[in-house]
Amino acid sequence: MSLLAFLSRQARWALPAGVFVGILFPRLAELLRPLLTPAVIGTLTGALLRLDWSRFADLGRRPLLPAALAIWQLLLSPLLVWFGSAAGEVFSLYVGSRRYRCTLRRCCSRRCSS
Numbered sequence: 001m002s003l004l005a006f007l008s009r010q011a012r013w014a015l016p017a018g019v020f021v022g023i024l025f026p027r028l029a030e031l032l033r034p035l036l037t038p039a040v041i042g043t044l045t046g047a048l049l050r051l052d053w054s055r056f057a058d059l060g061r062r063p064l065l066p067a068a069l070a071i072w073q074l075l076l077s078p079l080l081v082w083f084g085s086a087a088g089e090v091f092s093l094y095v096g097s098r099r100y101r102c103t104l105r106r107c108c109s110r111r112c113s114s
Contacts, residue, residue, distance in 0.1 A: 015040065
């Protein structure tokens, strides 16, 4: 069994394991940094090639469920979080003598703009 075949079968564990190894051994992570992009692309491509393509054909003939899931993930879920963070800014949380506010929108807008 080749290393690529093993990694393609274990892609969901290989990527997080690589992150933890990089945290434990920072010098090794720095040395292997140029290989990060090819390793991620290769591992995910190997996992993609192992998908059941006939199942995708079945979903293509009945696209209602995949379309509903895509709408939920791309539109409704982010809107729900956005409205929740807006409501958190209106209603502050008091704990003891300190006042806490939901700062999700403010933090994200500053970090994503740079």
